[in-house]
Amino acid sequence: MLRALAGEALWPPPVWLMRQAGRYLPEFRAMRDKADFMTRCLTPDMAVELTLQPIRRYAMDGAILFSDILILPWALGQSLAFEEGRGPVLDPLRSAADLARLDPARVAEATEPVRETLRRLSRELPAATTLLGFAGSPFTVACYMVEGCGSREFGATREMALTDPELFGRLIALLTDSTAEMLIGQIDAGAEAVMLFDSWAGLLPPSQFRRHVIAPTRRIVERLRTARPGTRIIGFPRLAGVMAPAYARETGVDALACDTSADMAQIARMVPDTLVLQGNLDPFILKTGGETLRREARAIRDGLRGRPHVFNLGHGVMQDTPPEHVAALVEAVRDV
Numbered sequence: 001m002l003r004a005l006a007g008e009a010l011w012p013p014p015v016w017l018m019r020q021a022g023r024y025l026p027e028f029r030a031m032r033d034k035a036d037f038m039t040r041c042l043t044p045d046m047a048v049e050l051t052l053q054p055i056r057r058y059a060m061d062g063a064i065l066f067s068d069i070l071i072l073p074w075a076l077g078q079s080l081a082f083e084e085g086r087g088p089v090l091d092p093l094r095s096a097a098d099l100a101r102l103d104p105a106r107v108a109e110a111t112e113p114v115r116e117t118l119r120r121l122s123r124e125l126p127a128a129t130t131l132l133g134f135a136g137s138p139f140t141v142a143c144y145m146v147e148g149c150g151s152r153e154f155g156a157t158r159e160m161a162l163t164d165p166e167l168f169g170r171l172i173a174l175l176t177d178s179t180a181e182m183l184i185g186q187i188d189a190g191a192e193a194v195m196l197f198d199s200w201a202g203l204l205p206p207s208q209f210r211r212h213v214i215a216p217t218r219r220i221v222e223r224l225r226t227a228r229p230g231t232r233i234i235g236f237p238r239l240a241g242v243m244a245p246a247y248a249r250e251t252g253v254d255a256l257a258c259d260t261s262a263d264m265a266q267i268a269r270m271v272p273d274t275l276v277l278q279g280n281l282d283p284f285i286l287k288t289g290g291e292t293l294r295r296e297a298r299a300i301r302d303g304l305r306g307r308p309h310v311f312n313l314g315h316g317v318m319q320d321t322p323p324e325h326v327a328a329l330v331e332a333v334r335d336v
């Protein structure tokens with residue numbers, strides 16, 4: 001996978017899946033009964049085990065650190081809990097006073113268990129398996145911080161961006177710096193490539209997309225390139241649509257992770273040949289399985305033959321996906 005991320009067109013392409021460690025695996029559910037989600041993220045023994053589960057079963061080419069994008073707000077000092085059936089709940093950030101309570105100086109120490117997890121993983125993983133670190137992008141992390149929970153619209157966040165651009169801009173700047181620092185720490189602890197998840201990028205109109213998605217991502221990429229040259233960076237501006245090629249060109253990421261809605265062949269024509277594409281099978285097709293799964297997976301794979309590609313889904317594995325469908329997908333991608 002590192003060779004593909006460096007721009008080599010490999011055949012067959014390497015494969016890993018977003019949310020490959022998850023509730024669809026019985027061994028994941030067994031661990032879930034033992035400790036709450038934050039404990040699982042912040043206890044290296046558990047996080048290592050959860051990261052390795054899908055590697056043992058499917059020999060994926062990439063192992064993504066078991067953690068969450070919301071560990072950063074928690075490390076900055078914002079309260080965070082994952083409630084059953086509700087997802088993440090944070091103390092909403094709505095004012096300059098709320099912002100002033102965040103403390104970037106806490107992040108390095110608070111995220112030490114994550115780096116310990118990476119150090120252990122880099123010892124335990126097979127050499128051919130690429131260890132991936134990650135973070136949320138500043139805009140997506142800000143969505144949860146301002147809103148205080150998950151949402152379809154993130155109305156409070158988008159309203160703050162428009163009515164108090166100074167405050168919102170300071171939050172984005174703080175997240176940009178902390179994210180770059182945190183990722184440098186992950187790289188030093190063994191992450192061989194990193195992915196930036198911008199799950200809510202597609203909510204923004206073009207002007208705001210440039211300001212809150214492209215510009216901060218470009219700054220993070222520049223910081224990583226200066227501090228740790230050679231690190232491969234994957235960007236995932238979910239639902240960015242026709243803005244995705246501009247995102248790829250202007251941020252300087254090595255790889256563009258495409259969501260389910262993207263026509264990969266069309267995207268391929270809109271970006272430089274050297275840009276690596278990752279994606280983008282519909283997780284619903286994976287869940288459904290059967291001949292459609294094999295046909296659709298191979299259509300994506302075959303359509304990108306000859307250019308650098310990392311096979312993945314367009315979003316995370318759904319929790320009620322039969323584990324044998326994941327095995328069938330990996331087999332379909334690798335069978336040439």
Ligand code: 1CP
Binds near residue numbers: 149
């Ligand atoms: O109890 C549980 O098992 C909690 C479920 C869970 C898991 C397995 C959450 C809560 N996060 C995770 C792991 C996770 N999250 C990973 C680990 C590696 C892997 O892919 O296997 C990663 C990379 C993430 C990233 C993440 N977290 C994103 C970006 C990707 C995406 O899905 O768009 C987002 C938006 C989150 C927030 C989050 N964390 C958890 C939930 C339920 C949510 C979403 C809340 C919402 O609906 O908005």
